[in-house]
Amino acid sequence: MRQSQLLMPTLREAPSDAEAISHQLMLRAGLIRQLAAGIYTYLPLGRRVLRKLEQIVREEMDLAGAQEILMPAMQPAELWQQSGRYEIYGPELMRLRDRHEREFTLGPTHEEVITALVRSEVSSYRQLPMTLYQIQTKFRDEKRPRFGLLRGREFLMKDAYSFDADWEGLHRSYTSMYEAYHRIFTRCGLYFRSVEADAGSIGGEGGTHEFMALADIGEDTIAVCSACSYAANLEKAEYGTKKQLVREQAKGEKELSAQLERHHTPDIKKIEQLTDEFGLGADSFIKTMIYLADGKPIAIIIRGDHEVNEIKVKNKLSASHLELADQATTELVTGAPAGFAGPIGLQIPMLADFAVLAMDSGIAGANEKDFHLGNVKPDVHLAEALAGDYRNAEAGDCCPRCAEGSLTLYRGIEVGHVFKLGTKYSESLQAKYLNASGSMQPFIMGCYGIGVSRLLSAVLEQHSDGNGIVWPRSIAPYQVHVVPVSVKDPVQMDLAMHITARLNEGGVDTLLDDRDERPGVKFKDSDLIGIPLRIVVGKHAAEGAVELKVRKAGEIQKCGLEEAISFALGSEY
Numbered sequence: 001m002r003q004s005q006l007l008m009p010t011l012r013e014a015p016s017d018a019e020a021i022s023h024q025l026m027l028r029a030g031l032i033r034q035l036a037a038g039i040y041t042y043l044p045l046g047r048r049v050l051r052k053l054e055q056i057v058r059e060e061m062d063l064a065g066a067q068e069i070l071m072p073a074m075q076p077a078e079l080w081q082q083s084g085r086y087e088i089y090g091p092e093l094m095r096l097r098d099r100h101e102r103e104f105t106l107g108p109t110h111e112e113v114i115t116a117l118v119r120s121e122v123s124s125y126r127q128l129p130m131t132l133y134q135i136q137t138k139f140r141d142e143k144r145p146r147f148g149l150l151r152g153r154e155f156l157m158k159d160a161y162s163f164d165a166d167w168e169g170l171h172r173s174y175t176s177m178y179e180a181y182h183r184i185f186t187r188c189g190l191y192f193r194s195v196e197a198d199a200g201s202i203g204g205e206g207g208t209h210e211f212m213a214l215a216d217i218g219e220d221t222i223a224v225c226s227a228c229s230y231a232a233n234l235e236k237a238e239y240g241t242k243k244q245l246v247r248e249q250a251k252g253e254k255e256l257s258a259q260l261e262r263h264h265t266p267d268i269k270k271i272e273q274l275t276d277e278f279g280l281g282a283d284s285f286i287k288t289m290i291y292l293a294d295g296k297p298i299a300i301i302i303r304g305d306h307e308v309n310e311i312k313v314k315n316k317l318s319a320s321h322l323e324l325a326d327q328a329t330t331e332l333v334t335g336a337p338a339g340f341a342g343p344i345g346l347q348i349p350m351l352a353d354f355a356v357l358a359m360d361s362g363i364a365g366a367n368e369k370d371f372h373l374g375n376v377k378p379d380v381h382l383a384e385a386l387a388g389d390y391r392n393a394e395a396g397d398c399c400p401r402c403a404e405g406s407l408t409l410y411r412g413i414e415v416g417h418v419f420k421l422g423t424k425y426s427e428s429l430q431a432k433y434l435n436a437s438g439s440m441q442p443f444i445m446g447c448y449g450i451g452v453s454r455l456l457s458a459v460l461e462q463h464s465d466g467n468g469i470v471w472p473r474s475i476a477p478y479q480v481h482v483v484p485v486s487v488k489d490p491v492q493m494d495l496a497m498h499i500t501a502r503l504n505e506g507g508v509d510t511l512l513d514d515r516d517e518r519p520g521v522k523f524k525d526s527d528l529i530g531i532p533l534r535i536v537v538g539k540h541a542a543e544g545a546v547e548l549k550v551r552k553a554g555e556i557q558k559c560g561l562e563e564a565i566s567f568a569l570g571s572e573y
């Protein structure tokens with residue numbers, strides 16, 4: 001390809017509203033342009049990278065035995081009503097009407113459509129297992145579309161769905177997708193971790209993993225063990241210390257009354273204020289938070305330096321809705337304004353975190369305005385509380401799996417997600433097959449997503465330097481950039497065209513910078529667009545010599561024509 005003809009509008013500066021590095025680079029290198037918030041056009045370079053990513057995904061899906069299909073983006077609302085998701089999906093679901101006033105959605109995901117398809121086309125256990133996938137545009141009216149392709153409203157996803165006769169079959173299908181995901185992200189040059197994730201109310205054992213690209217801009221936090229392979233989304237990450245996990249049965253053995261100390265703490269409500277007032281660390285306090293779980297007040301009791309993990313609480317209580325109680329409710333159940341809640345005397349269900357139960361004693365709210373109580377002993381005063389893991393894991397926590405290593409927290413971008421659905425959709429949409437003994441059974445399903453366009457951004461978050469993009473070769477828009485220093489010099493141009501032709505013949509995607517620009521401009525653009533290998537054809541062209549620059553390494557090396565071509569055809573860059 002000749003660069004003079006290529007629509008590659010590079011920018012010296014990224015627009016100021018582009019916060020993420022990947023977003024800045026994509027705008028500066030002319031990969032994408034925005035049409036509306038979260039909605040983008042892929043320009044030629046961006047489209048080429050996206051196609052390479054798609055191709056890697058396709059090859060690995062095919063290798064795993066999945067079959068490619070293409071489903072419609074436009075989906076009748078009735079299907080969503082049947083699955084029960086039409087009402088609960090919320091404002092992210094794009095809804096529209098046709099000329100007959102029939103309601104439709106623009107698919108944010110395709111469980112409904114695929115289940116309806118398989119319901120009518122697959123009827124016997126003999127056809128199972130079956131995994132179908134597509135690479136297709138999805139629509140989600142995200143509340144905060146941002147960071148370019150990282151959170152779009154229209155984006156490219158690979159979504160696969162498996163259908164099995166039983167849970168063992170699902171486990172095999174799931175494992176095969178899980179392994180394919182490892183291969184895909186590795187081939188894309190991504191630094192990633194697969195992590196255990198929260199499956200909510202469905203999913204069964206080992207129900208879901210997310211694939212996280214490690215990047216500071218990531219919206220997720222993951223906890224990773226330093227010693228074993230344990231890694232989990234913070235939503236789900238457990239923690240363990242031998243002491244914290246064993247709850248002592250000290251009920252009755254200690255005197256209840258004697259030790260409590262009353263402290264006058266006027267207007268001192270926050271942990272930061274308490275630590276100042278008492279001159280103690282936050283871990284000396286017992287924090288009592290009043291929540292509404294499906295409308296009913298409960299108290300969650302954690303150590304002062306910890307944060308409640310609402311997902312863990314919700315799962316423990318099998319609640320579908322959990323929210324912090326309003327002021328009025330808090331006053332009603334504690335008899336005091338917010339900030340003075342404590343476990344003693346509370347008449348509502350209490351959930352106490354293991355780390356609180358491991359404390360010898362602490363300071364808690366007194367359920368009385370302007371007072372706290374000292375010497376509250378969890379063994380004694382929280383003996384009736386429901387013990388559990390209700391807080392976020394923290395850096396340095398002991399690993400819950402091996403109890404040897406400690407946890408480190410990283411930020412991650414969710415690029416993929418594998419999920420055991422079980423019969424959630426096959427039951428609601430009545431998708432059944434005939435099993436070997438002649439009875440109708442709902443399919444056991446799994447679903448597997450990769451955000452292909454988000455993946456592009458995630459790779460860029462990890463692969464750049466101060467001068468621009470540094471593409472991993474497997475997904476680079478072109479592998480080689482041939483740059484004649486002076487296009488007016490026929491010797492240089494002839495040689496540059498000769499090299500380009502030879503490389504294209506050899507199956508190496510090559511871009512020829514035939515623009516009549518100053519060398520500095522050309523090199524700057526070349527660094528910015530990040531093609532892995534640059535061949536500069538300059539003043540030594542007449543002797544058949546050129547310069548090679550591997551974008552990643554940065555050094556420039558002079559060599560002969562044939563040597564340059566064989567290096568470019570090889571795989572050492």
Ligand code: ATP
Nearest residue numbers: 149150151152155157414415416417449450451454
């Ligand atoms: P998130 O938590 O980031 O909103 P999700 O859990 O809603 O993602 P899934 O429903 O699991 O996402 O979708 C499968 C994959 O699609 C995700 O792993 C992610 O890579 C990608 N994806 C989801 N939402 C978006 C979006 N708005 N823009 C780009 N990619 C997305």
Ligand code: MG
Nearest residue numbers: 210414416417
């Ligand atoms: Mg997800």
